[in-house]
Amino acid sequence: MKENTSKILENNKKGEENFHFHIPDNYFDQLELNIISSTNNIDISKKENINKSYYSIILEYIFLNKRAILYSLPIILGFILLTNLLLYNNKYNVNNDIKIENYLLTESYNDINDDFYYDIVESYSVNKPLKNDKQIEIDNYLLENDYMDESYY
Amino acid sequence: MKENKDTEILNLLKINIEVGFKELVNIYKKDVYRHIRRMVIDHDDADDLTQETFIKVWLNINKFKGESKLYTWIYQIATNETLNFLKKKKKFSFFSVNNEELDLLNKLHAPENFRGDFIEKKLNEAIIKLPDKQRLVFNMKYFEDFSYEQMSKILNTSEGALKASYHHAVKKIEKYVSDN
Numbered sequence: 001m002k003e004n005t006s007k008i009l010e011n012n013k014k015g016e017e018n019f020h021f022h023i024p025d026n027y028f029d030q031l032e033l034n035i036i037s038s039t040n041n042i043d044i045s046k047k048e049n050i051n052k053s054y055y056s057i058i059l060e061y062i063f064l065n066k067r068a069i070l071y072s073l074p075i076i077l078g079f080i081l082l083t084n085l086l087l088y089n090n091k092y093n094v095n096n097d098i099k100i101e102n103y104l105l106t107e108s109y110n111d112i113n114d115d116f117y118y119d120i121v122e123s124y125s126v127n128k129p130l131k132n133d134k135q136i137e138i139d140n141y142l143l144e145n146d147y148m149d150e151s152y153y
Numbered sequence: 154m155k156e157n158k159d160t161e162i163l164n165l166l167k168i169n170i171e172v173g174f175k176e177l178v179n180i181y182k183k184d185v186y187r188h189i190r191r192m193v194i195d196h197d198d199a200d201d202l203t204q205e206t207f208i209k210v211w212l213n214i215n216k217f218k219g220e221s222k223l224y225t226w227i228y229q230i231a232t233n234e235t236l237n238f239l240k241k242k243k244k245f246s247f248f249s250v251n252n253e254e255l256d257l258l259n260k261l262h263a264p265e266n267f268r269g270d271f272i273e274k275k276l277n278e279a280i281i282k283l284p285d286k287q288r289l290v291f292n293m294k295y296f297e298d299f300s301y302e303q304m305s306k307i308l309n310t311s312e313g314a315l316k317a318s319y320h321h322a323v324k325k326i327e328k329y330v331s332d333n
Contacts, residue, residue, distance in 0.1 A: 018296050019187050020269030020277075023196065028182055035178050035204055039211040 159223040166214065174214060178207055181224070184297075185231045191292045192235045194260040194281070202238055206231040221306060228307045232289065239285050257281045272330075279329035283322055290315055291322040 158180050166173030185206055190199035209230050217226060243253050261267050261277055269277070280288055289308070293299045294315075301312040308315070 016183070016187070019191075020267055020273050021190050021194070021196070022266055022268050023186075027200075028186070031182055031186065031200065031203060032175075032178050035182075035207045036175060038204065038208055039174065042208070042211060 162223060163219065170214065174211055177210070177223075177227075181227055182207075185227065188228065188231055188292070188297060189235050191280075191296060192285075192289060193238065194257050194266060196266065198238065202231070202234050206234050209234070225303070225306045229309075232307060236285060236289070254281060275330050275333060276326065278333075279326040280322075282329060283325060287318050287322045290318045291326070294319050 162173055162177050162180065164173075165176055182203070186199060186203045189202045189206070190196065193199050193202065206227070210227055217223070239253065242256075258278060258281055261274065261281060267274060267277065280291060283291060286308075290304065293304050293307075294301075299307070301315050304310075304315050305312045
């Protein structure tokens, strides 16, 4: 086998004689027709046909360059994380505001003096944790039964 | 080589670009196709890449200044298209490093693709196992009879590096064929 290999490597034919891949009949005629018809549709006098769009150039560059992908990935992930955090924080604050309003609306505070009202609003401010349902229930009971006096605070 | 035809084509391109381009395609279509097919093995892939090559030649024909030979420029485009194609195929082979190689070997063994005898098939198997650029150097030197000087201009690599690459390729091929 080694002798055969050496023989082939030394005495090879060139070009077409040493091309052993099968080619369909009349392929090269068809190839030429396909190329000419494709290029006929491209007007090389127009600049926009020649220049790729910037986006395709950037995408091709990133796609063909592993390093670009590796370096840009932390930045992209960091951006996604930051966006989610901001949205979550905003959602948390909105929920707090809604809960305060709902809580106040469900109870009849029309006859409560202003000091009392502001005290309750302060206790449910966004920087403090919300009361759980049980605590709210207790507060309601106390309110209904007039047990909310200054000493409670 | 087609060097003597280049002057004729360049003159034609100046007179009538479409006629000149048609003549360019007529002269280079077989060589470009064979150059690509030896790398990608599959006919359909080679067909696509050959057409892409000539479309790029057409798109950039006005920019060709004649500082290099016409065939050097055409082969550069064909080579870059082929290497980019193989590189993209590798990126999609997530499961195994040898996926692309296996794919090429399967295509080589498909009866509709290759019609050489046993030893020629073994030789092509050994060539497929080489790294892409080394395979390219071997094909260009062994099958297409390029000189190291011509290859150096096409591949933008020093002649010394090309000689070393070809030498290593030959050693690897000899070993593979002997062992198998």
